[in-house]
Amino acid sequence: MAASVARDRLPPLVWAAVLIGAAIMVAPLIWTLLLSLKSNTELVGNSGAALQPPYTLGNYVAIFGSSSTTRWLLNSAVVSLGTTAGVLILASLAGYGFARLDFPFRRSLFVLVLLGLAIPSQAVILHQHQLFADLGLHNSYPGLILPGLIGPFGVFFMTQYMRAIPKELDEAAMLDGASRFTIFWRVILPLTVPAQSTLAVFTFLGSWNDYWWPLISATRSDMYTLTVGLAASQMNYAQTSGLGFLMAQAVFASIPIFMVYIIFQKQIVRAMAGAALK
């Protein structure tokens, strides 16, 4: 089936509308960038100064001088990478079990996992907070990572993917005397790299941008992730550092995620194609 791509030229009026839309998309980003390049004193009471030079990198230098922003960056990196690694491991193991092995209650357990897709996080977050308080896990990396590991989507996704791999592969390996785990690790897992990378990108994006859970779990500022740290900065904006610095923090915090997006564009687009086909 040939992919349908329009080949006709866009009418000029439509072109103009699209370009205006693009300008609306970009203008807030450029405004933010300009504000971040101005000294804080110049912006007091006059944000319009952002439209004229002189520009300075002073606010960015100040970020590296302040231990808190770099600490939040580190926390975000640890939490997002930890969550991504955890999801890949758990979802691959469970996906292999559900897709290719037979064991008692397999069907009912899989249905139980699928039901989780319909549970919004708002329905459980208060009680997750209580549970983690009982376990003494707030303000810790495990406390920030664990709730990110239980999303049923990863298991569902890996199960679907592993089901499509021919059964003969397992049987041939079994004849060679390989154990279940060896088959999983040596035969099946290498075939799932495309699915792993898609799942990894989405898990990382979701975890990096998560706000609700770190907001209520990380209450000590040295355990803030970047999202929570920036929330605290903008709430205290009036008393503290000034507009230019605040915007430099926003730009600084979005650089890693833009890099991930640019590197993994293909995985994102492919995943969308999968969702539309479903």
Place this chain on the structure above:
Amino acid sequence: MTRAERRWDGLLFVAPFLLLYLLILIYPLLRGVWLSLHSVDLFGDGRFVGLANYARLAADPVFGQSLVNTFLITLMIVPVLTVIALALALALNRATRSAAILRGVFFSSAVLSVTIVTLIWRFVLAPDAGLLGELWTAFGWEPLPFLSAPNLVLPALAITTIWWSLGFPMLLFLAGLQQIPQDMYEAAALDRASKWTTFRRVTLPSLRRTTILVIMLQTAAQLQIFGQSQLLTAGGPSGASRTAVLFLFETAFGRWELGYASAAAEILFLIILAVTLTQYWLTGRAREGEDGR
């Protein structure tokens, strides 16, 4: 290895996920239902009050207003977002370099976190220090107090959200468009169908499942809207932008009324569950329709 062992060892693969799933998702879910029937504060497990929390919710004008605000903002966001995303997908479904760049531009905001989005839009919307304020003043108009006027605040949050959320629906529509077989368009061209007829008879019906998916995913997402109103307006002015999830947050973590907050969470859960089930049902019907064609 005996056969019996072989049968059970499959469980070992799913056990790590399942144990965490039961502990961190299912147990809190059930505990929430149980707590919603109790009067609980910070200290201890409280006493059983039956459905009193739910009765109190039904009579609570603050909760009522937060639900109305949530429905209103969802209604402002979802139709506009869906139409813009579809229009962009139609315009940018081209193999040219400029189309690729523009797709990137329209998607770029979607990778930002809610705190960065509100930080950016706070200084777009603020009348004294914002981009729109500067623009308005340049035209000689009085800047609009987007975040402090009760009748402007929900539309302002809706615009912020549309700017932020456009990327994924656009990508979904693009993917849907690319799966329409080219020969359907060729057949339409042979019939000398106009562009508009082709769009109505070929493109739109083929996108039905994608459209249902976009509308339902967005509805479920926007019913849970939280960060925008918490960060930009703290629900104000006087509750005009308090959403249901913000109500939940304030009740649980501001006033520590856990039983009452749990009841509100269950109500929200039921509403979102209804949306999700409607999506499954509609998608199932759309699929039957296509198979029967």
